[in-house]
Amino acid sequence: MKSSFDVVVIGAGVAGMTAAIYLKRANISVAIIESTAPGGQLNRINNIDNYPGVLSIDGPSLAFNVFSQMQELNVPYIYGNVVKIVKGKEYGIVTNKEEILCKSIIIATGRKPIETGLDIEKKLLGNGISYCSICDGNLYKDKIVAVYTNNEEGIEEAKYLSNICSKVYIVGVKGSNKNNIEYYDNKIDDIKEKDGRIESIILDNKNIKIDGLFVLLGSYPSTEFIDLKKHDDYIMVNQDMHTSEEGIYACGDVIFKGLYQVSTAVGEAATAANSAIKYINNRE
């Protein structure tokens, strides 16, 4: 038999977990679905210094605190990747494992890293290729890495890596003057492997040997599983976090907005949860 809830939150980043906490505290039947570990992008942050009331905290610890708060409320945590939403009398949320029914949905699926587009990238993910210096940088202590980027955040992550690694190549953009950082103003043409691990990157026929490659080309919203009004793939919402579909709300980095931060994500999540609570209460 399919499980059924009043509200299902998709995505257990800070936005989704906040929404689930608000819903459960209002005694609404709610579950959260997540395709990986809880915390989302929080797991990529070294230090958060701009979240009010918390002097300084590393992202994974903040993620753990919010997850613990949600677990204390006994919110069911369903592991699965949502691939489709089926519209009907109730919504059917189809994951790679099952279908879950609900009356209302909160989408909090955030953003994913942009890939290089090279076929070998997926094969070497976790074997020399990473999207997160904070998560994996320590694996490359005193080793040689490359950072493939086109943005400020990527430069910041390269600086972070330069304190751990013996050498950091930044490929794609210039931006720091540390003596163990070297630049290449090219794109990566190919990636070579040896025994299932990355061995080198090819730039204009130049072969550069590395131990690890950090692909930091920015991100895009995870919204491919649902057909809603969007702008550049970001979900459009009104001030109540209502999407273009009845009973479906969205919050956090997945929505089209001006500022993508933890503080904005949790505020929108509280609003989305409150809208879903009103929707459920008025429906019955």
Ligand SMILES: Cc1cc2nc3c(=O)[nH]c(=O)nc-3n(C[C@H](O)[C@H](O)[C@H](O)COP(=O)(O)OP(=O)(O)OC[C@H]3O[C@@H](n4cnc5c(N)ncnc54)[C@H](O)[C@@H]3O)c2cc1C
């Ligand atoms: C390097 C870096 C540094 C940052 N520094 C700061 C900072 O100092 N201060 C600050 O305020 N903000 C910072 N941010 C921004 C902040 O991390 C984000 O705004 C916030 O974490 C977004 O949370 P979210 O819950 O909306 O999305 P996410 O954290 O992206 O969470 C979305 C979750 O949904 C899951 N998901 C996606 N698709 C599916 C699917 N189909 N099925 C099931 N689950 C799915 C994902 O696995 C993920 O766990 C930083 C971000 C980065 C990347």
